[in-house]
Amino acid sequence: MLDLRLVLLLAIAGIGVGSAKQHKPKPDWYTRNRNTVQAIYNLTVYPNNLVIFSGDIPPGLFNENATGRIDPVGDFFGFQDSVEYFFGLAPTPTGQAPNGVFSSADVVEFVSGCPQVAASTVYFTDRTLNADNTTGELVSMLKQVAFWHFDDDGAVLDYDAWIPNIPKQVNLTQPGFFTPQGMNITLNTLCAAQASTCVGANQVYTSPEQCYEILSQRDFGDWDEVWGDNVICRTLHVRLALIRPEVHCPHVGPTGGGKCVYADYVQAYFSNDTQVFGPSGPGTFTCDTYED
Template identity: 45%
Template sequence: MLFTVVSAHSGCTEQPDYVIRNLNTIRSIYNITVYPNNLPIIQKGASAVPSGLFNKNAAGRISPVGNFTGFDDSIEYFFALAPTPDTNPGKVAIYEAQLVEFTSGCPEVASSLVYLRTGVIDKKTNKVDLSKPTTTLAQVAFWKFDDQGAVLNYHAWIPNLQTWTEVGNNVDFDNVVIQKAVPVQLCPQIMQNCKGDNQQYSSVATCVAALELKPFGSFDEAWGDNIVCREIHVLLTKVRPEVHCPHVGPKGGSPPDNWKCVDIDYSVDYFDDSQLFGMPLGSTFTCGAPLL
C-alpha cells in the first residue's frame, strides 16, 4: 500500500494527482471556516458552499459534538458553527487555518491535523487584533472521498474543546455562577431565532426556567441533554430554524429522527460506525479495506 505524507507547505514533489486533489479539498474546507469566509454560509446556507467539497450524502461524526448525516448537516457543522465575533463574548473567530499534517495513501482516504488559529477580530478591518491574546483549536480527522473527490464521510475529533472555549472567551465555565448566567444569555437568542412554527418556549423566562433544570454539561462532552449542547446548536438556528430550533428546545429535538441535544448511550452512539457510514467496521477509512 502506498503511504504518502505531504507537508503543510507541499514541499514534497512528484505526488500522485489524488494526493494533491485530496489535500486541496481539505484545505478548501478549512479555509472556509476562517472569518469572514464562513459568513455567506451562515447567511445563505448550503447554496453558498462551493461545489465539489462535500458529497450530497456526506455523513460523519465529530467528537464531542455528535453525528451528522446529509449535505446540509455536514456543511453546517464545518462552516456555520465556526465562530464569528458576534456569536461569543470574547468576539473570537478563526483567522487562520493551518493544515499541519496530512497523509493520503489511496484516492479515497486521507487523514489530517489542522490548527485553527483564533483571536479577537477587529470588525472594522475583519482582521485579527494581534495586540490581544490568540490561541489555537485543533482538529484531527479521517476523510473518505467519492470518485469525484468530494468528501463522502469524515470522522473527526476536537481535543480540549472546553479549555479552548474558556481561554478564547476568558470565561471559566466550571464556575457555578457563570453556569447560572448562561441560560439568561442564551434564551433571548433562542426566542429571537425561533419564532412562529419554530418557537420552542412561550417566553424568555420560561426558557430560563426550563434550562435551569438541565445539567450544564461540558464542551468536551457536548452531545447530550444539557445547556452546552444548546449553546452550540443555537448558532445553527440562524441557518435552518425549522431543523435546528427543536434542538435548543426543551426536548432537544423532534420526531422522528431530528434529535441532537438528547442523552445518548455512549457505548452505542459513539461507535455505530456501520450504521453511520453504511460500511462494515474497518472499511470506511482504510486503504485496501476491509481491515477487520
C-alpha cells in the first residue's frame, strides 16, 4: 500500500510540474518590437508630440516606405504621411475646457510571435492641462488596437490600426460637439484656421465666408467614419496643414483633394488591401513560422 501511495504522490507531483507555466527568455527581437511600438506611442503624449512640428522624429521607428491604415481615418503612404497621422493628430492644448492632452499612452497588450510581426493594444489617457503645464483631472480614455510589420532593422514597414468609440471620447473631450451650436463653432474655427494657414499658392477658398458657405452645405460627418466629403475630415486636415500646407490644404478645400472625398466602403476597407499592405494584403501581418 505504501508503494502505491508513493507512486500516486509522484504522479500528482509530476502533473503539477508539467502543467506549470513555462517562461522562456524573451528573444531580442521581441523586446525590440515592443520598445519600438511603445516609443511610437510615447510621441503621442504632450508635449512629446510637438516633435512633428519641428521635424525631429527619432530615427528607427518608421521605415521610409511605411504604409498603413488607421480606421476610421484613412490609408497612408510613406514616412511623412505615417508620422503626421500618428503624431500630428494627437491633442494639443486648445485653451478651451477641458483643454485635454494625452498624459500617457500605455501598451497594455502586446504579442510578437516572430521578428517581423506584432500586435498591440494601447490605452491613451486624456487629462486636463493646467496653466503650469502639469496634467490634472481625467477627461477620458481612448484605445487603439494595431498590427505591425517590421523591416529587418526593426522599423515599422506596415501597420493596420483601429480606434474604437471615438464619438464617445469626443463627447467628453469636446462637449456639445454635435449640437447645432457646436457644429457652427467647428465650421467657423475650421474656416478661420484654413484662412491663416492655406495662403498664397496653397489658398483654397477666397475667404473664411466662402469656406463657411460651401462647407455648411456638406455633410458634417461622423467620427466613426472620417473618410468622406465632410466637415470632420477637413478638421483633421486643417491641423495637418500646419505641417505640410502644400499637401493638406487641398484636402481642406472644396474638392477634398483626393482625401476628404467619398470612399466606397468595400473598396476602401477591403479591395485595396494589396495597394496598402503589399502583395500579401492582410497576410503581411501573419508570421511565416508554420506552414498551412
